[in-house]
Amino acid sequence: MANENNPLVALSDAMAEAVAKAGASTVLVDARRRLPASGIGYAADLVLTADHVVERDDDIHILLPDGSQRKASVAGRDPGNDLAVLRIEGGGVLAAETAPQAARVGQIALALGRPSEEGIQASLGVVSAIGGPVRTGRGGLLEQYLRTDTIPYPGFSGGPLVDAAGRVLGLNTSGLAHGGVALTIPTGLAWQVAEALAQHGHVRRGYLGVRSQAVEIPAALRQALGRQQEYGLLLVGVEDDSPASRGGLLVGDILVGLGGEPIDDPDVLLARLIGNLVGQSTAVEVLRGGQPLTVQVTIGERK
Amino acid sequence: MSPLQNPFLNGASEALADATTEVVRRVQRSLVVVHNGPEVTVQSEGRRAVVQHNGHHGVGGGIVWKSNGSSGAYILTNYHVVAGGRQLRIELEDGREYPVQPVAEDPEIDLALLHVEVPNLPAVPVADSRTLRVGQLVMAVGHPWGQRGYVTAGLVSSLTKARTRGPRGEVEVIRSDARLAPGNSGGPLVNAGGGVVGINTMIVGGDQGIAVPSHVATEFVHKALEKAVV
Numbered sequence A: 001m002a003n004e005n006n007p008l009v010a011l012s013d014a015m016a017e018a019v020a021k022a023g024a025s026t027v028l029v030d031a032r033r034r035l036p037a038s039g040i041g042y043a044a045d046l047v048l049t050a051d052h053v054v055e056r057d058d059d060i061h062i063l064l065p066d067g068s069q070r071k072a073s074v075a076g077r078d079p080g081n082d083l084a085v086l087r088i089e090g091g092g093v094l095a096a097e098t099a100p101q102a103a104r105v106g107q108i109a110l111a112l113g114r115p116s117e118e119g120i121q122a123s124l125g126v127v128s129a130i131g132g133p134v135r136t137g138r139g140g141l142l143e144q145y146l147r148t149d150t151i152p153y154p155g156f157s158g159g160p161l162v163d164a165a166g167r168v169l170g171l172n173t174s175g176l177a178h179g180g181v182a183l184t185i186p187t188g189l190a191w192q193v194a195e196a197l198a199q200h201g202h203v204r205r206g207y208l209g210v211r212s213q214a215v216e217i218p219a220a221l222r223q224a225l226g227r228q229q230e231y232g233l234l235l236v237g238v239e240d241d242s243p244a245s246r247g248g249l250l251v252g253d254i255l256v257g258l259g260g261e262p263i264d265d266p267d268v269l270l271a272r273l274i275g276n277l278v279g280q281s282t283a284v285e286v287l288r289g290g291q292p293l294t295v296q297v298t299i300g301e302r303k
Numbered sequence B: 001m002s003p004l005q006n007p008f009l010n011g012a013s014e015a016l017a018d019a020t021t022e023v024v025r026r027v028q029r030s031l032v033v034v035h036n037g038p039e040v041t042v043q044s045e046g047r048r049a050v051v052q053h054n055g056h057h058g059v060g061g062g063i064v065w066k067s068n069g070s071s072g073a074y075i076l077t078n079y080h081v082v083a084g085g086r087q088l089r090i091e092l093e094d095g096r097e098y099p100v101q102p103v104a105e106d107p108e109i110d111l112a113l114l115h116v117e118v119p120n121l122p123a124v125p126v127a128d129s130r131t132l133r134v135g136q137l138v139m140a141v142g143h144p145w146g147q148r149g150y151v152t153a154g155l156v157s158s159l160t161k162a163r164t165r166g167p168r169g170e171v172e173v174i175r176s177d178a179r180l181a182p183g184n185s186g187g188p189l190v191n192a193g194g195g196v197v198g199i200n201t202m203i204v205g206g207d208q209g210i211a212v213p214s215h216v217a218t219e220f221v222h223k224a225l226e227k228a229v230v
Helices: A007-023 A187-200 A219-225 A243-247 A266-272 B012-029 B214-228
Strands: A026-030 A037-043 A046-049 A060-063 A069-078 A083-088 A108-113 A121-131 A145-148 A160-162 A168-173 A183-186 A210-216 A231-238 A254-258 A281-288 A291-298 B031-036 B041-045 B048-052 B058-067 B073-077 B089-091 B097-106 B111-116 B137-142 B150-163 B170-179 B188-191 B196-204 B208-213
Touching: A007 A108, A007 A121, A007 A160, A007 B012, A007 B137, A026 A046, A037 A108, A037 A187, A046 A187, A060 A083, A069 A187, A083 A187, A108 A168, A121 B170, A168 A187, A183 A187, A210 A254, A210 A266, A219 A281, A219 A291, A231 A243, A243 A291, A254 A266, B012 B031, B012 B137, B012 B188, B031 B073, B058 B137, B058 B196, B058 B214, B073 B214, B097 B214, B111 B214, B137 B170, B137 B196, B170 B188, B170 B196, B196 B214, B208 B214
Parallel strands: none
Antiparallel strands: A026 A037, A026 A060, A037 A046, A046 A083, A060 A069, A069 A083, A108 A121, A108 A160, A121 A145, A121 B150, A145 A183, A160 A168, A168 A183, A210 A231, A231 A254, A254 A281, A281 A291, B031 B058, B031 B089, B041 B048, B058 B073, B073 B111, B089 B097, B097 B111, B137 B150, B137 B188, B150 B170, B170 B208, B188 B196, B196 B208
16 A cells, blocks of 8 residues: 555654644743653743642743743742643743644544653543543642543643644643542633633632532422523521622522523532632522522632 | 444545554564474373473564565564573464574664574565654554564654663664553564554553664664675
8 A cells, every 4th residue: 555545644644743733832841850841832921831840939941842941930820720820031932722622532632741852752542531520639629621541651741632633632730630640631721720820820719608518409499490400509608798698698599500600519619610700790590489589799709 | 223323434434444454464464473492382181281381481573574585584573582592483473483593683772683494474664763753653563461463553652762781872762652561572663654663672661662763673684684694
């Protein structure tokens, strides 16, 4: 079989192209004592990486794909999600292209890293599972994560998981799960955190001021709600002078939605409160006295 | 229940599967088993088969690297597969065994060249490993855990150098994420076009492979045959 007509050769070359393309925005991050780790170009002067590989705040060095060195400083950290953004002196970083669609189970994926000066490194696999929300070993809450069967070579933390066209599906890290199991933080979440870190230096987490527990919504109430939602959050406590009390939420309400999204689990509520809801007047949907009711709550910030 | 329909099947995946099968078939023709040690004899004793195993017996892969037509062929394998070998022999796909003579060895790059007097063995196509790129598909073929002609796939993970104990000091190596096991040693790493790009040599981190690039192997064979010519 001639190589020009061999689809396997075409696939092989396409994967090498994907590595070359994504590798051009994958940098070496030297911010710990042992083996350096990897980072993803977020903007010309910003690199997104894993928080756990940035063990020091000073004397951080970046090696760009063209072999040039840059000094870097920490622009922001989100230890809970194991993400950090570094600001690069002199810029020159190529921002990575993100995948237009979220990752799908079964999709071919490549894990990339640049832990040495010898060039880009890669491992092949597929997206094995999509999970979350999950509480991380670092006290955070990961809204969603990807698992793959790529090999997490040493120093791959902070590097990208890319699709067959070299577009970023997520950031790889072995620092989130117990036992160093490698996970991938999906691009949607990672980029959202990166934006917050670049702007504020930390991730703003919303604060309602309620204590709750998940309860099953009775069939009759489900009908009143007008959707097939099995669980809601029974409010068992509302703090005085909190956003929740100012908005008129009461003990005994069953919280079922926030900002137009259904809420059926305390972890889902926590995940929804991360990001740009802080300071915003937000619709909170509850069941009270057997009837759905929407109240407006101005979300506070958890300090 | 109707069978599962895949609306995205347009022949592309079948063509890929066919191409993969073709690549594997071509390589397996040139793959041999290298035995290092006394022949294992099976004796029937009543209803139980007793395997007589006298001391050291190593098994690895080998590749028909160069055919000399009617006068025999040269087999390339790892030095560590044949090191200290007595009664070295190869086993062909059909199970026939033949004694081999060592021609050259280089422990520093873990390669050994053997000669076998079997006519018309098919030599493997050799590709130039200097044109390899990280991300390209590779397949490893060998005999892990004694399983004949076993195939694993992955990609070129990195192109790097490994330190050696010898005059070179270091040698270029191909690191791949194709899963390997003992018995893959001496077997080929091939590219998507079916050409040998490396000789699987070492397993690191549990199951990932390190291969000696084909251009290093080609140079070794070239020098060995220059010396061997009489």
